[in-house]
Amino acid sequence: MKAVVLAIGDELVSGQTVDSNSAWLSRELGLRGIPAVRHETVGDDRPAIREAIARAAEEADWVLVTGGLGPTADDLTRDALADAMDATMHLDEQRLAEIRAFFEKRCRTMAETNKQQAMVPDGADSLPNTAGTAPGVLASLHGARVALMPGVPHEMTEMFRRSVAPALPDGDGAIVHRILHTFGTGESDLGGMISDLMQRGRNPAIGTTAKAGRVSIRIVARGETRSAANELAERDARELRSRLGERIIGEGDETMASVLGDRLRESGETLAVAESCTGGLIGKMITDPPGASDYFRGGVLAYDNAVKQSVLGVRADTLEAAGAVSGPVARQMAEGVRQSVDADWGVGVTGIAGPGGGTEEKPVGLVFIGVAGPEGTEVHRHVFPGDREYVRIRTALAAMNYVRVGAASAAT
């Protein structure tokens, strides 16, 4: 049992709009044990849509299609399905009445062009749209079931839940996805530590994805039942946690900031930040989770050296001798903000985010992170690769990670 997901529209294939429908549908299919093996996007071109549908129907048991069901001349998905089925179309009176009612309810008159939305290939069923005007279609082709749904995401999800999901069979058992997030270890080093789990063909399947210093590990477990799949996934998650330890920062929707926040809340400690090259990003990320006021006291954006001195008490002779981007300045920033804001943890960050400002001795990407805590102050030196945005995100995550690890050992 497998599926192919198609998306139709010039705006997608030209790149004006990013298709998020296909990913959403794949997740829904996966939850039901039906893996999506392919996504395909074509423009508003009748032969191209017909070919994509026909090919998918030969390959898969289910073909889910979004887009191209609107009332205008470039909405051709219905016609293309009829072409692929070698069927004529008929007007579905009930759907037409629903479209009329949709407009009347909004004190508007239905345009004549909306009539084409109620056309259905002979032999197919039409699906009501409770959130818009474009009805869907459910048809059979080459032994596969083909569902056409609107491209507007909230109309699509509503129609999928009401009319398509109930028609889906139980797949061959169930697929459970879990995702664990690690930080600070490169993808290849991490891959080396878990290469036995990443063997192809193994169940669960394990894969990695890297993004800004975070490497996420996906677990995709197949089982005859949901609970069997869950059990397999849980076994691998435990194995990964035992091998990778503190490298794993969290799972699923957890982020560096949410996990750091949980640990500080647990340890009853507070945090303050002094940011130079990150310009506020660390504070922003720390306050992304609701309730951050439980542990975040605030801080200082010491972008200008004068602010480092006047508000944080960084010494002029240190700035002169070591330079603004230096370990001693990061240390004084961390200690200065910890003291001036009266927090348990103070973080001080200074660096060269680029693209300008680098020298041979102090290249772009050079960052010093000071972490002042109950047990004293540490300073860490990094040279991060990549562009300005990457260096800043990487710096913010590294800074939060030092406090995460520190706060954890304080809590135990």
Next chain:
Amino acid sequence: MKAVVLAIGDELVSGQTVDSNSAWLSRELGLRGIPAVRHETVGDDRPAIREAIARAAEEADWVLVTGGLGPTADDLTRDALADAMDATMHLDEQRLAEIRAFFEKRCRTMAETNKQQAMVPDGADSLPNTAGTAPGVLASLHGARVALMPGVPHEMTEMFRRSVAPALPDGDGAIVHRILHTFGTGESDLGGMISDLMQRGRNPAIGTTAKAGRVSIRIVARGETRSAANELAERDARELRSRLGERIIGEGDETMASVLGDRLRESGETLAVAESCTGGLIGKMITDPPGASDYFRGGVLAYDNAVKQSVLGVRADTLEAAGAVSGPVARQMAEGVRQSVDADWGVGVTGIAGPGGGTEEKPVGLVFIGVAGPEGTEVHRHVFPGDREYVRIRTALAAMNYVRVGAASAAT
């Protein structure tokens, strides 16, 4: 001349990650007059990748592929291309040296598994990756050119610009995209002001997209030559600027922060921020553009009331009488940071970002923005709809917009 764009990865086809690379590449191709006619996504499955590449190469002149070039066992795009080319692979010593250097620069040792990243099908060229370890590949297959690029977006865009774009030919005619960004006027009001330009079938085609208070207006102009398309787009851009005036904040890659920065640089003024509910987001956004140190002095993250008092000098009686989320506190924050950091402009923001903390009198989304400038202080009250993230972004943009308009009038 046409192109097909492929994306490779289990995380994409299973829906764990939304593919934005293909849309980005399609836009870049469109700018060069080469329409993308199809996107396809397959998982980390060697035969499936081989088939997708071979089919695309038969259909199109250019095939752009992202993903599956990493160092682990599930990175199979190189091998699949070699299969499609019926070629063996060889080790590219120069790429291997670059990968080694990448690790050495970061004081790390290259893992043995990274070696596979330097493998290239015989007869193909390898492309340097200046932002990561995965080199790309440029090959010929069935008369088409096939480019393999990494899936990590910033590595992909960097490699495309350096190594793939220069190899692309001029396509048939040209499509020019321009995009103007407005702020502060709703999408439907704005649509009413430019409805004549938004007629279907018109060239240029004009459309709008709304995001967090910003409404962007896309212009897509088609012409026989790049310069003819440019001229049509320029005519519409001028018309939009004349109708919408200060509502337009910038164009293309310009952002609220970059435009604000340009204006402050022009007026020779400096800026400081005092943030409560935004937690650092305003500073972060202001320092996104390189060179922000020309005008941004820094600021204070006054998340906790004690910090508002001790660092910014907000008065205890004001906090008690009006509450932390109030106009008088926003005013004192703006004036306090302007003075303590010695800047021409001070911004003070206090509000309830939610989801908790709202009351009947002070609901979630209530925000006060104080703007202290050379001519005095203004305070603006807003109630923004939406979730925590939306309220925070909306607040940051509104605060920057007040300074943008103020700095502009100061400059004239």
